[in-house]
Amino acid sequence: MTTRKVRVRFAPSPTGPLHIGGVRTALFNYLFAKKHGGDFILRIEDTDSTRFVEGAEEYINESMEWLGMTIDEGVKQGGEYGPYKQSERREIYKKYADQLVETGWAYYAFDTPEELDALRAQAEAEKKTFAYDMHSRSNMKNSLSLSEDEVKQRMEAGEPWVIRFKMPEDTDVQTNDMVRGSVTFNTNTLDDKVLYKSADKLPTYHLANIVDDHLMDISHVIRGEEWLPSVPLHIMLYRALKWEETMPQFAHLPLILKPTGKGKLSKRDGDKGGFPVFPLNWQLEDGIAMGYRESGYFPEAMVNLLALLGWNPGTEQELFSMDELVELFSIERVNKSGARFDPDKAKWFNQQHLVRKDDAELAELFQCELSEKGMKAEPGFVAQVVGLVKERVNFVSELWEQTAFFFEAPVEYDPKVVKKRWKGDVPAFMTELTVELEKVSSWKADDIKTAISGQIEAKGLGFGLVMNAFRLALVGGGFGPDLMTIAEMIGQDETIKRVNAAVENLQ
Template sequence: MRVTKFLAQKVRVRFAPSPTGHLHIGGLRTAFFNYLFAKKHGGDFILRIEDTDRARFVEDAQDKIYEALQFYDLKPDEGPREGGSFGPYEQSKRLEFYQGAVDQLIDSGHAYRCFCPEHRLDLLRKSAEKRGEIPKYDRKCANLTKSEGLRMAESGEKFVIRFKLDKQNVQFHDEVFGSVNQCVDESDPVLLKSDGYPTYHLANVVDDRRMQISHVIRGMEWLSSTGKHHILYKAFNWTPPKFIHLSLIMRTATKKLSKRDKDAFVDYYSEKLGALPEAVLNLMIRNGAGIRDFDQDHFYSLEEMIERFDVGLLGRRNLLLDSDSLQKYSRMAFQSADFETLYPRILRLLNGKFEVPDKEYLTSGEFSWFFARPKSSQLLHDLNLENLDACLSDLLELEIFNSETLGQFAQQHQMPLAKAQGIVRISLIGSKKGPPISELVEFFGMDECRKRIETMIRLL
């Protein structure tokens, strides 16, 4: 019953980053879960650029956002480049909507023009701090009549629009954190700045309403603002969307991920680590977040994630960025990818830094093992060994391939260590040449190594 009501209207969700610099890994996760939810329910995934903070605006940041979404295959249905029926999709081009919204609030008595100069506001702040109180605006301009405020504005006096925010308790439901109670006791917030640009709270509420957003999926850091947003919705007499707040991303169990951390930003994973996008997306769900029947040893494609996504399974457990898990998923991503998918990504990652061999060389030359399992057992036959099946079966029993375990294996089968290593190398990559076995094990992981030996047994 709750699920039916929860999805009573068409699903429309939005990813709304600010173009103020590099895209944060938390931003990617927000986009990812919005995308999963939209595609699971046949809805729309919208990109909205929140570019009203002109002081922090970065010229090419929107291009970087699009590059990231394209790299991770999270393509918007509507946005600045895609268009749509609810545009423009950049807030700097929607100023008329915000002006109309504050006019509505002024007319209803929920907002007012404030003409107080900055030096007076500074005095109020300093006075409150001396008394050990939270600074609050004293509502001097709230006492102006509408006609007085309009006359002062028309005469050219500089002003902002403030919202009348009385102290109150707000209760709302969040799909992850359940029933939330907040005591909102703040100064009357500025909704529209003197330059005509909105603050985040106004633009967020107005745009979500006008774009018919059904569900707001965002990071937990915005949970504390949700009570204020509910008050704004009530002042407009609008029904708020459903709210879904995602848990925090942590550096360690007790330390949040900082913007000073190099892996806090999306381009670190693609440009520096060369991680395939599917590996990073699997890292995002490694707690089983939102995935039905989650298997930690399974590597999920984006299509599988969409099919198995269930917002009711999103947990409150924080996501820990674990490098070991990322390495595990990176190996699995490489093993599951086909060459036609990998090759353009290799070109992109190397980005002119090295000369890249052409497709034919990579797929037929000495590096073909990089992209496929061995397809012939002939080289093993060339070793002129008896009981090859027994040798390979014994290799399957080893916990790890290293000089010690292979040395014991060689003694057991009365062969030189070099020949034992040759059996392993041929079974893994179909060649007598190649990287050291320790590097192959690190690259493939032992599970894949065993699968390749099982393949060789079948080929025999």
């Protein structure tokens, strides 16, 4: 058996912003493709004309680009297997739907949605479940129960119809899932799914999916666990179309669950917990759905955290670049059980990636924030500042609150610190200290320290007491990196000015 080229697809439907679970599915597809030197295809599954959302397709493209998942074939990229948008492939599906009817694998049905709803409601009232299946199909309005003439008549009269798959009886369907192993279903529990609808001349997901995967020569289908129950239908479809020989291999990924409580992660969880569930911001009628990008996450951090939700390389390494993930990824090491999303750990991943960035790169990102605040600073200076504090922030957006004092004198002083540090002999001493600071001829951290230490000793004061007050004057609070370094960086004049200002303001 010759091993065929790996070709996988990510096939979202453009009904809104891409969910984090969808992003992970895309990522695993991408990693698998690249690991095996294969193609990563983006197919837009817009077969539900009623759920189409403007802008969703562009959102998907932008998300993939931001995260660094390069698409080999797709609507924008083109390719030899196009079109890559299902609404542009109508004729193709119609042909195969007809073929299934001709070969007896499917039939026309005229039951209206309202009739079916009524039957479902009725069944529910009797605590039963209605299914359009091998048991009920003969009582329904379809080409199996109706005479040929009547079928023809209804169709010629323009009555809407659908094509349903005629699920065979009592057949065991077995699949060898790449993450779950052997799974078996019996067709007796399956229903006759709609494959095609005349109303909008479009197939449903099931038919479109099989036809496209076959025609696009997809080798592996990697998708969420919610698709597992439809595997037997899909296998039967491959069989009915005589494509079983080249049927792709399936892999069903575990779900991403809520941080607390039950069920799979949803948009509401993000709102409640204050963390993003989407890669990019998405405008809603009643507000905005937060995105990772706009929340300050690095794309590589998001990729990293998503990769480890349901997969691990078996070592104790937790931080990976996209290249490393491609190198190490294997579908066999994907977990079977659902993974709860942990917002705290997500932050940690971002912090880890932030610390690992070099100062110049971070400085560049920080410059944007600075200019928004009307601050101008030399790139070299900003890089130095960033280097001093990057270990104490999770996001670029937190940089300002840690470094504002490098760019402007404190506008206010932390009252708690004032109360604790600015008392007794301190104010008087600080005034004297400015005189000493004036005298420092070489404004370097070490020299400043020597000067201050000498003065403290001469006065017999506590080192800590003075230093904390000095920090309060320069920073406005009790935080920040090494104080002497701060003094050196803001300069001699500014340092003295701030001490004087503090003495004046904190009487």
